[in-house]
Amino acid sequence: MKLSLALSLAMASLWHRRRILLLVTLTLTLSVSLLLGVQYLRTEVRQSFNSAVSGTDLIIGARSGELNLLLYSVFHIGHATNNLGWNSFQELQKDGRIDWLIPLSLGDSYRGHRVVGTDSRFLEHYQYGDDQPLQLAKGRWFSDVFDVVLGAQVARTLGHRTGDEIVLSHGGGRTSFVKHDQHPFRVSGILAATGTPVDRGVYVSLEGLEAIHIGWEAGVPAPGRTLSADAARNRELTPDTITAALTGIKRQILTFQVQRDINQYGGEPLSAILPGVALAQLWQVLEQFELLLLGITTFVVVISLAGLVTVLLTLQTHRHQEIAVLRANGASPSLIGSLYLLECTGLAVTATVLATGLWYLLLLAVAPWLLDVWGIAINLRRLTVAEGLLLASVPLAGLAVGAIPAFKAWQLGNRASGWGAQ
Amino acid sequence: MIIKTTNLGWQWPGQSAQLRFPDISLPAGEHLFIHGPSGSGKTTLLSLLSGLNRATLGSIRVHGQDLARLSGGGRDRLRADRTGVIFQQFNLVPYLSALDNATLPCRLSGRRRQQAGDPAVAARQLMTALGLPGETFNRKAPELSTGQQQRVAAARALIGAPPLILADEPTSALDVVNRDRFVALLLEQAAGTGSSVVFVSHDPALASHFGNHLELLTDTEANP
DSSP states (O other), X not given: OHHHHHHHHHHHHHHHTHHHHHHHHHHHHHHHHHHHHHXXXXXXXXXXXXXXXXXXXXXXXXXOOHHHHHHHHHSOOSOOSSOEEXXXXXXXXXXTTEEEEEEEBOOOEETTEEEEEEOHHHHHHOEETTTEEOOEEEEOOOOSTTEEEEOHHHHHHHTOOTTOEEOOBSSSSSOOSOBOTTSOEEEEXXXXXXXXXXXXXXXXXXXXXXHHTTTEETTEEOTTTOOOHHHHHTSOOOOSEESEEEEEESSGGGHHHHHHHHHTOSSSOEEEEOHHHHHHHHHHHHHHHHHHHHHHHHHHHHHHHHHHHHHHHHHHTTOHHHHHHHHHTTOOHHHHHXXXXXXXXXXXXXXXXXXXXXXXXXXXXXXXXXXXXXXXXXXXXXXXXXXXXXHHHHHHHHHHHHHHHHHHXXXXXXXSOOSTTO | OOEEEEEEEEEOTTOOOEEEOOOEEEOTTOOEEEEOOTXXXXXXXXXXXXXXXXXXXXXXXXXXXXXXXXXXXXXXXHHHHHEEEEOSSOOSOTTSXXXXXXXXXXXXXXXXXXXXXXXXXXXXXXXXXXTOOGGGTTSBGGGSOHHHHHHHHHHHHHTTOOSEEEEESTTTTSOHHHHHHHHHHHHHHHHHHTOEEEEEESOGGXXXXXXXXXXXXXXXXXXX
């Protein structure tokens, strides 16, 4: 009975002071949604990165760092420092331990999207998520030199259909001043959405990439030396170099052996990396930053809670009269103290609930943008246990800091001059 | 006897001066008027009778119970169950309506609730009898005039028929007409519930309403 009284008094008191408390609750709400957001994104980004490539045993490129190779070959982040000779690639094809190889040639772009030179093996062997293969949503894989297949997101955001003609730009980046406008490509197919960087890619044949660069010197077309589309089709278009290759090994147990052999390859300096290991390395690097970020947001929540207690303590100076009235009517000092505990916890619970709602609203609004700009697929999902615990800790912290004004109120109710509010 | 004190004294913590009070013997159902100038310890005496403070000297029995033997919680319960209190001012919990303020004792004490029957009905009856218009029942304390606030406080003190009502200069903020009406209404309702009223005031004009009188003097300070 006393608890229900304390609850109803606390609710009435909070409602009475709602205008003042609104602002601190808002501050707390924002900080809690920030905290939840950081934790949520942490989980999602990992999920998104981990599902980007699967079934690939080794990634091979010119000698460079593991992370660099992983990032530019799979995630289209950063650039290759050097190329992989076509001869080396052909040597690798002869290796009996290797099941399949996907050549990747990067360097050009289409309206901010990376152009990936490859061949039909990409469609055949590339896997993502839980070993899911790629599928064409529309049309077919490229067969002509000037055919192009678009990732789902490229087609969606730029509104392309099969049969459209597009002009690639030389070099990466969102804006490019040098365009391959002599050689437009025809959209032959569109890939089904995967929620991975594949969606942001533009896929052409290795020959196509070779053809549009004939007669180019130092990144610009040399006048009179470029070829028309038809002339190019009749040329020998085997590339000299590619950027990287994805590899499947016949027997998993041989993976390390193949990796070692490639790393010691005599023809040119090469690197072969295990995508899983490189990702783990990436998380190892990022974890420090993640924890730092989580730590900072935790402090923001703590600061908001401190603000809340400051406001409650300030309001307390106006509540002597109320405490005296309650005491005179037989309320115990603990009941008075519990009012403050309940009020502080109540505000923290309110802020937590609001923050969760706010976060999901924000997610609805921001997720498409994140996918668009960063290619990070953020799913609307239920909260994980870790996120739930993190959220539950906020009202608990509210209860803990509420003990400060509660103790002061208890003292006030207990002290000798308990009569009236004079 | 509803109140029986002997050699009652009070010393503020950390001070050597001591307040001494004349002995009181008040039979149940009778009223007592305590008069005295400022600083004579009127409010202190009420805080001792209510059990909010513990006497430093002498013995004090209220409702037949020796307050010195009761714990803080025991005195709180005794007050909740059996004593109504009216302050000089600021009587109401500001975020509760007049009605919720008046029924507050019924929520703090099962006994008062039982005696009141339906607390909301009892509170409405008392507030109406004390001359409060019906539209004020749902107003919050800051929206009520001082006189209205004091009547709500009186209704709260009376609800659930506590045997004792302690009133600390409840009329000091009222004009003469309202003052006399308030005292008359309070005593009339107290007679209805059979409650004893201990009424403290510095205004001797009110003494005629009461059967028993106690005069506190400024020199009630005894030699240490």
